[in-house]
Amino acid sequence: MPRPRRAATAAAAGFTLVAALLSGCGSDDAGTSGTDAPGTHSQQDPEATVTVFVEEDAFSPAEITIKPGDTVAWHFDGDLPHGVQGIGDKSMGLNSPLFEVGDWSYTFTAPGEYRYLCPIHPDMRGTITVAEA
Ligand SMILES: [Cu+2]
Incomplete structure (x- = not known):
């Protein structure tokens, strides 16, 4: 399904911004990735x-x-x-x-x-x- 290029670019830019925000939050709470060693999360979650x-x-x-x-x-x-x-x-x-x-x-x-x-x-x-x- 073809879309107008401008709309697709805007959507991609918006997605990039959201992804940057999410990854920024995620670095504060590494537990969300689910791949951390046991114990890491509890230390960050007193x-x-x-x-x-x-x-x-x-x-x-x-x-x-x-x-x-x-x-x-x-x-x-x-x-x-x-x-x-x-x-x-x-x-x-x-x-x-x-x-x-x-x-x-x-x-x-x-x-x-x-x-x-x-x-x-x-x-x-x-x-x-x-x-x-
Ligand atoms: Cu009572």
């Missing part, structure tokens, strides 16, 4: 801590996605006691004391989906998805 706020009737945000090695910190600051209790075998290690005010954190190392609730208010639920970067 562990993070994500805060979940415990409100009086909900965890906020209720659903989060993190990377293996990341820590979730629950921040309790209310008038009622709440806690974090895992649901199911995979979430066995998730079991905080009850807090009205306080902080509790847990580091997730294995990929998977971790569901939890507040043992006092079972309608308060949350899910943490640990996904390989």
Whole structure:
């Protein structure tokens, strides 16, 4: 399918610009190429801590996605006691004391989906998805 030469040239120029931008970003995150030695990526992707706020009737945000090695910190600051209790075998290690005010954190190392609730208010639920970067 022949195209007008000018349009094709403009498209090629645009593609070159996009490719240059992408490769510029890619050099900051070599992991996107998928050919790096193991360990390279994690060094460029330091562990993070994500805060979940415990409100009086909900965890906020209720659903989060993190990377293996990341820590979730629950921040309790209310008038009622709440806690974090895992649901199911995979979430066995998730079991905080009850807090009205306080902080509790847990580091997730294995990929998977971790569901939890507040043992006092079972309608308060949350899910943490640990996904390989
Ligand atoms: Cu509660």
